[in-house]
Amino acid sequence: MSRPSILTAENLSKNYNGLLVLKGVSLAMESGEFVSLVGKSGCGKTTLLSILSGLERPTEGKVVLNGKEITAASEDDLALFRRENVGFVFQSFNLIPTLSAWENVALPLFPVKMAREQRRKRAVELLEMMEMGHRLDHLPWALSGGEKQRVAIARALINSPKIIFADEPTGNLDSRTGEAIMDILSRLNREEGVAILMVTHEQEVASKAERIIRMHDGEVVS
Amino acid sequence: MDLRYLFKELYHQQRRTLASILGLSVGIALLIILNAVSIAYREAAHAPLREIGADITVQRAGDVPEELTGAVFPCSAVTIRKEEVETIQAIAGVQGVGRALLLWVFDPERVSILLGIETESSLGPAILRFSVTEGRFLDRGRPEAMVDVAFARQFGIRVGDTLPLAGKKFPVVGIVDASQAAKIAVANVYLSLQEAQALAVSSKQLQSVSPFDPDDVNLLFIKTEQERIKDVAASLREIMGKKSQVATPDSFLKLLGSLFAISEKFTMAASLAAILVAGLMAFKTMAGNIAERAREIGVLKAVGWTHRDVVAQMMAESVTQSLVAGIMGILIAFAGALGLGFTQVSIPIPWEMSPTPHFLPGGGEQIFKTIRLPMHIPWTLAGFAMLLSILIGGMTGGLLGRHISRIKPSEVLRHE
Numbered sequence: 001m002s003r004p005s006i007l008t009a010e011n012l013s014k015n016y017n018g019l020l021v022l023k024g025v026s027l028a029m030e031s032g033e034f035v036s037l038v039g040k041s042g043c044g045k046t047t048l049l050s051i052l053s054g055l056e057r058p059t060e061g062k063v064v065l066n067g068k069e070i071t072a073a074s075e076d077d078l079a080l081f082r083r084e085n086v087g088f089v090f091q092s093f094n095l096i097p098t099l100s101a102w103e104n105v106a107l108p109l110f111p112v113k114m115a116r117e118q119r120r121k122r123a124v125e126l127l128e129m130m131e132m133g134h135r136l137d138h139l140p141w142a143l144s145g146g147e148k149q150r151v152a153i154a155r156a157l158i159n160s161p162k163i164i165f166a167d168e169p170t171g172n173l174d175s176r177t178g179e180a181i182m183d184i185l186s187r188l189n190r191e192e193g194v195a196i197l198m199v200t201h202e203q204e205v206a207s208k209a210e211r212i213i214r215m216h217d218g219e220v221v222s
Numbered sequence: 223m224d225l226r227y228l229f230k231e232l233y234h235q236q237r238r239t240l241a242s243i244l245g246l247s248v249g250i251a252l253l254i255i256l257n258a259v260s261i262a263y264r265e266a267a268h269a270p271l272r273e274i275g276a277d278i279t280v281q282r283a284g285d286v287p288e289e290l291t292g293a294v295f296p297c298s299a300v301t302i303r304k305e306e307v308e309t310i311q312a313i314a315g316v317q318g319v320g321r322a323l324l325l326w327v328f329d330p331e332r333v334s335i336l337l338g339i340e341t342e343s344s345l346g347p348a349i350l351r352f353s354v355t356e357g358r359f360l361d362r363g364r365p366e367a368m369v370d371v372a373f374a375r376q377f378g379i380r381v382g383d384t385l386p387l388a389g390k391k392f393p394v395v396g397i398v399d400a401s402q403a404a405k406i407a408v409a410n411v412y413l414s415l416q417e418a419q420a421l422a423v424s425s426k427q428l429q430s431v432s433p434f435d436p437d438d439v440n441l442l443f444i445k446t447e448q449e450r451i452k453d454v455a456a457s458l459r460e461i462m463g464k465k466s467q468v469a470t471p472d473s474f475l476k477l478l479g480s481l482f483a484i485s486e487k488f489t490m491a492a493s494l495a496a497i498l499v500a501g502l503m504a505f506k507t508m509a510g511n512i513a514e515r516a517r518e519i520g521v522l523k524a525v526g527w528t529h530r531d532v533v534a535q536m537m538a539e540s541v542t543q544s545l546v547a548g549i550m551g552i553l554i555a556f557a558g559a560l561g562l563g564f565t566q567v568s569i570p571i572p573w574e575m576s577p578t579p580h581f582l583p584g585g586g587e588q589i590f591k592t593i594r595l596p597m598h599i600p601w602t603l604a605g606f607a608m609l610l611s612i613l614i615g616g617m618t619g620g621l622l623g624r625h626i627s628r629i630k631p632s633e634v635l636r637h638e
Contacts, residue, residue, distance in 0.1 A: 083526020098234035
């Protein structure tokens with residue numbers, strides 16, 4: 001039985017100052033699906049991920065994410081949509097250096113009217129799920145690369161998103177730590193039903209996904 | 223806006239925070255100190271008049287007597303008619319008028335500066351009642367004299383002696399030390415106003431220069447409502463005519479020669495320059511700080527912070543810094559004011575108010591009233607500076623927050 005669609009992209013193009021980096025890309029993802037987006041450096045993977053997640057607008061085409069056409073939404077609507085529906089995991093972790101691990105996890109909830117204890121409770125639950133319960137109050141500089149990425153994954157989960165966009169999540173990690181992070185992402189996909197779209201250039205990492213989409217020179221080739 | 227994030231950001235980014243706070247606090251301190259110094263000079267300029275309970279003194283210049291014998295008017299102070307005094311008392315804003323009569327008495331043995339005073343008045347030289355060192359103060363209308371301590375020492379005059387003055391004799395009832403008093407309205411010999419008026423009326427020399435009736439005087443000490451000093455001074459000049467000499471605190475300020483004293487505009491311009499520089503420094507520092515955080519802002523936006531959330535956070539951070547800068551600026555200014563309070567300022571007394579004939583030894587020298595600069599910081603000034611600091615912080619945070627929140631997360635979050 002096919003699963004409902006979580007993401008549909010139709011005929012996406014992106015032009016940066018005359019340079020066409022995406023050329024009529026169309027793709028679809030089902031809820032709970034784990035998809036890898038692979039291709040050589042500069043082929044447009046990250047640009048596509050940014051457009052699909054609502055961080056960037058396409059020059060042409062449309063994206064429907066979790067039932068909402070995000071290409072037509074305003075900046076603030078997009079921000080609110082991302083807060084409620086999307087999680088991000090970046091290669092460089094992108095943690096706030098002045099905030100502790102649990103505060104980084106709770107960061108998306110800071111503008112939300114919510115008791116501090118409630119926020120902390122949710123953040124602690126997620127960090128414990130990531131086996132980071134012993135590092136709650138540590139600042140990012142005191143964490144290893146793997147620990148930082150675990151904190152970043154916990155942050156991506158704070159609003160119970162339907163989909164996580166991961167951009168080279170193991171790119172800054174050694175192979176062993178990278179494997180551990182991939183195990184976490186796989187478990188989240190398998191046990192929590194979170195859809196994952198992951199950009200990577202490593203074949204081994206990509207193979208953890210259910211489906212691999214290959215890109216070349218701004219186009220989806222398979 | 224999240225307070226926890228705000229305080230952790232300010233605490234952990236100490237270099238950024240301190241640079242912003244220090245720049246602004248120095249500007250705020252400068253603004254306060256410049257204005258406080260200006261206020262202090264203005265208050266210092268009030269001191270000579272305030273010590274005799276007045277805000278304005280009035281006299282009228284006249285001619286030099288042909289012959290210096292007996293009682294004569296100083297050329298800077300000739301007759302002020304009783305009717306003129308009555309008109310002055312009716313000017314709106316005038317709260318009180320003290321009268322005195324200043325004479326130079328040329329006797330064969332010595333020259334005396336004589337001042338006739340209203341013994342029961344709270345305005346003018348009757349304030350000397352608190353400076354009597356020996357004997358007693360004058361009684362109203364009694365033919366008796368009080369002598370300055372230096373004059374008494376020079377001529378060996380003691381309480382109980384009889385002092386000849388312009389052909390009359392006055393028992394000396396007291397010795398007064400006017401050295402610590404205001405440098406205006408002081409003399410060698412003091413009589414009650416009535417006795418001095420009687421001497422003036424009977425002096426042919428004096429009458430030939432400026433006719434004088436028994437109730438006339440030649441010095442007035444006027445107390446006015448503070449905010450109407452300038453208006454009252456203008457009315458006085460109109461009533462007294464071209465030769466009037468009306469001294470207000472501004473007259474002393476002009477002689478002080480300090481930039482702070484001369485011009486409110488200078489203080490205003492310097493304050494504005496200080497605050498402009500401080501504001502620009504704060505803006506530049508905060509702009510640098512925020513630019514360094516472009517990636518962080520990108521993360522905030524990526525995880526769902528709206529434009530408004532980002533601006534509110536940036537504004538809250540800069541307002542908090544400016545609040546601390548305001549407090550620090552006020553504290554620095556208080557410390558500066560404390561230090562400057564030890565400065566002594568010498569206020570020149572206008573020559574026409576100097577009682578000593580210029581042809582006598584020391585008579586041509588400039589007289590100064592030396593006091594400590596009365597430094598204090600009014601709460602209104604501190605409050606204004608604090609508000610200004612917060613306003614600068616709010617505007618800086620708002621402008622920079624609006625600018626930085628336009629950043630596209632995808633532009634700053636692309637992996638290396």
